[in-house]
Structure formats: structure tokens, C-alpha cells
Amino acid sequence: MDKSRIAAFTDAVLAIILTIMILEFKTPDSFSIWAITGQLPYLISYAIGYLFIGTAWYNHHYMFAKTHRITKTVYWVNNFWMFSTSFIPVATAWVGRGFNEQGPEIFYGCVFFLWSFAYLLLSKTLIMANVSDGHEKAADSIRQMRIYRFLSNWKLVSIQVILVVLGLIYVPATQMLIVTLEIVFVGAHFNKDSDRLFES
Template identity: 90%
Template sequence: MDKSRVEAFTDAVLAIILTIMILEFKTPVSFSIWAIDNQLPYLISYAIGYLFIGTAWYNHHYMFAKTHRITKAVYWANNFWMFTTSFLPVATSWVGRGFNEQGPEIFYGIVYFLWSLAYLLLSKTLILANISDRHEKAANSIRQMRIYRFMSNWKLVLIQVILVVLGLIYVPATQMLIVTLEIVFVGARFNKDSDRLFNS
């Protein structure tokens, strides 16, 4: 399968998701700067979502740049990952309206869990595709990604789940803090060669 077509399709879907997210932001009726106050919870939720997608896109680009061939399994794993990502605007909007409410935060947690599962599946599928094509170096590069190492470590995932569940019980909004910290300290810690992929 043509890798560039899959990447272009993925880019288009992510761009649409980001567009939907910003369209949920409501322009205040008043011209007072303080009228934005009512939108602050959504702005925070939107900023986290934007960081989420931006970081995911960078990692996705890295994995696909390393991969030489897109198999049917990779194609469907990528579709599943995009499907889970497409729920982010709904989760972001609902959390923005109830930032410290259990219902919206539980839904966000479910979306984030499914997204993580889909991302791990996509990563593993890409690793297997590269091994099958005898591109061990590419497979190893994906294995070395911090986000992959974190998601494939069941002990770290279990600790995160426990922290999120406790947060959802006592202070639901702490989940957004946990997600942000994971994005910044795990997802955004890219491989050293990630900015030199296409250097001549």
C-alpha cells in the first residue's frame, strides 16, 4: 500500500479533529475581556487536547518515516487509532463544560484508555511489519520510543490506572493533570534522531 496516501489520510483526519475542537469554543456575546471567564475550562481542555494530538502526530510521523511498507494490518491498526482519536473533540467539549465532574472525566478516561490501546497496537503492528521486511533497525527505533516503552510496561500502566481511578473518585480534574504530565514527560520525549529523519 502507498505509504504517502495513508499518511495524507491520517493528516487530514487529525486536521479535521483539531478544527472541530476549536469550533466548540463559543465566542462571548459581551465585549468585556472578563466575558472569556466562562470559556476558561474549555480553553484548558482544548489546550490539553491540542498538545495531545500534536505530540501524537509527531510520534506517528516518526514511526511511519521509519517504516518502509504499509501492510493491511498496519492500515487497519492506523484506522482503529484514528477512530479512537476522533472521540477526543466530544470528550474535550464535555470536560470543558464539567471540568471537575465525574461523568465527563470518566468518559475522557475511557477515550484516553482506548486511544492508548490503539496506539500501542499500531506501534506493535509497525514493529512486526518492519521485522517481516528485515528492517530490524527501524523496528528497534520504534521500540526505543519512550511512549512505546511506557505503554508496553504493564507496571507503569497499572500505576497510572490506579492514580486515575483514585483521582476520579476524589478530585476528577486530576485526571487532566495526569494526562498532561504523561504527554509532556513521556509522549514529547522523542528519539534523538526524530529531527534528522530527512537530512541529506
């Protein structure tokens, strides 16, 4: 299967998801500059979602650049990953309307953990595809990604789940802080060769 077609399709889907998120931002009825403060919860939620998708796209690009062949399994798992990502605008909009409410935060948490599972599954599928083709170096590059090492470490994930559950019980909005910290310190820590993939 043509790798560039899959990458282009994924890029298009992620671009649409980002567009949908900003369309949820509502212009105030008043012309006072202070009227925008009413949209502050959504702006925070939107900024986290944008960082989330931007970081995910970069990691996805790296994995696909390293991969030599796209199998049918990779294709369908990638679709599952995009499916999970497509829920982010809904979760972002709902949290923006109830930033410290349990219902929206629980839904956001479910979307985040579904996305994490889908990303881990995609990573493992790409690793197996590379190993079966004899491209162990490419597989090892994906294994070395910090986000993959975090998501495949059940102890770290268990700690995260416990922290999120406690946060949802007592201060639901703390989940957004946990998600942001994971994006910044785990997802946005890229392999050293990530900005040199296409150097001649």
C-alpha cells in the same frame, strides 16, 4: 500499499479533529474582556487536547517515516487509531463544560485509554511489519520510543490506572493533570534522530 497516501490521509483526519475542537469554543455574548473567563475550563481542556494530538501526530510521523512497508494490517490498525483519536473533540468539549465532574472525566479517561491501546497496537503492528521485512533497525527505533516503552510496561500503566481511578473518585479534574504530565514527559520525549529523518 503507498505509505505516503496513508500518511496524507492521517494528516487530514488529524487536521479536521483539531479544527472541530476549536469550533467548540463559544464566543461570549458580552463584549467585556472578563466574559472570556467563562470559557476558561474549555480553554484548558482544548489546550491539553491540542498538545495531545500535536504530540501524537509527531510520534505517528516518526513511526511511519521509519517504516518501509505498509501492510493491510497496519492500514486497518491505523484506522482504528484514528477512530479512537476522533473521540477527543467530544471528550474535550464535555470536560470543558464540567471540568471537575465525574461523568465527563470518566468519559475522557475511557477515550484516553482506548487511544493508548490503539497507539500501542499500531506501534506493535509496525514493529512486526518491519521485522518480517528484515528491517530490524527500523523496528528497534520504534521500540526505543519513550511512549512505546511506557505503554508496553504493564507496571507503569497499572500505576497510572490506579492514580486515575483514585483521582476520579475524589478530585475528577486531577485526571487532566495526569494526562498532561504523561503527554509532556512521555509522549513529547522523542528519539534523538526524530528531527533528522529527511536530511540529505
